[in-house]
Amino acid sequence: MKIELKIPESEDGLAVNQLVAQNPPLDTNSLYCNLLQTTHFAETAVAAWHDGELVGFVSGYIKPEQPDTYFLWQVVVGEAARGQGLAKRMIQSIFQRSNLAAVRWLETTITPDNEASQRLFKxxxxxxxxxxxxxxxxxxxxxxxxxxxxxxxxxxxxINK
Ligand SMILES: CC(C)(COP(=O)(O)OP(=O)(O)OC[C@H]1O[C@@H](n2cnc3c(N)ncnc32)[C@H](O)[C@@H]1OP(=O)(O)O)[C@@H](O)C(=O)NCCC(=O)NCCS
Structure with missing residues (x-):
């Protein structure tokens, strides 16, 4: 599956909203929130595309009072694109950016029952x-x-990048 990673654009917010809704157990956010992720927070997010379809997304930000720490808000990969290392590839691509040069820590929250996510971060x-x-x-x-x-x-x- 040929998947291209891009910095999101404001027009992607709706597709993000739909992808998250289709992939439990993620909490859905308002479309307005997803639009903020794809505009103000685009430089710390990534969108994965296959044949014009959004198949993966990572949202996050550098913590305002801890500039060495990236907080990953959500990571989602559509079912058809799972099991190929896409979630890892998306997160690693964000950490390669020059705006994260000073970042040495990743924080995220996971519920105790989400084994896939625990495995991903391990x-x-x-x-x-x-x-x-x-x-x-x-x-x-x-x-x-x-x-x-x-x-x-x-x-x-x-983190040793
Ligand atoms: C969690 C999720 C993002 C993983 O996406 P993915 O692209 O399939 O993950 P990757 O292929 O990059 O896998 C990374 C690692 O996690 C492991 N992993 C991924 N899914 C797994 C699963 N369901 N069960 C066990 N291990 C799993 C992989 O084996 C791999 O480990 P390895 O490097 O030791 O082999 C995806 O399943 C998803 O979107 N789930 C629904 C939303 C969600 O729960 N998001 C996380 C909470 S914010």
Whole structure:
């Protein structure tokens, strides 16, 4: 499958919204939020295209008060494009950009039941010879009122790109 990685454009926001909705267990965001990801946060996001169709997307940002840390908000790969290393390739491509030159840490949150995602970030940490530290960031009861599983923060680093 020939897949091209690109910096997103504002017109991609709708396709991102639809791709996320089609791929549980990701939480959907408003279309407006996805439009912000593909405009203000485009330089820290990546879109993967196959035959004119969006098949993967990573959103994230450099933490405002921690410029050495990239916070990955969501990673999604459509079912047909899974199992070919696309999620890893997208994340690694962001880390190769000059705007992330000073970034040595990756943070993301994962629910305890999302094994695919845990494997993905363990695999990245292995490639980067980095350690992983795990702590609950948003708690099921305290933050989500029992309506959502706890989100555990994975802090990975220091990263050897
Ligand atoms: C998680 C997800 C992004 C993985 O995408 P992908 O392109 O298939 O992942 P990759 O091919 O890059 O795999 C990276 C590593 O994770 C492992 N992995 C990926 N999916 C897996 C699964 N379902 N079960 C076990 N391991 C898995 C791969 O074996 C690989 O490990 P390795 O390098 O040790 O061989 C994709 O399954 C997805 O979009 N899921 C739904 C949304 C989601 O849960 N997103 C993450 C939460 S933000």
């Amino acid at each position: 695999s990245l940490a292995r490639d980067w010879s980095a350690q992983i530290d795990v702590n609950v960031l948003f708690d099921k009861q305290e933050h989500f009122g029992g309506q959502h599983n706890s989100e555990e923060l994975y802090r990975i680093g220091p």
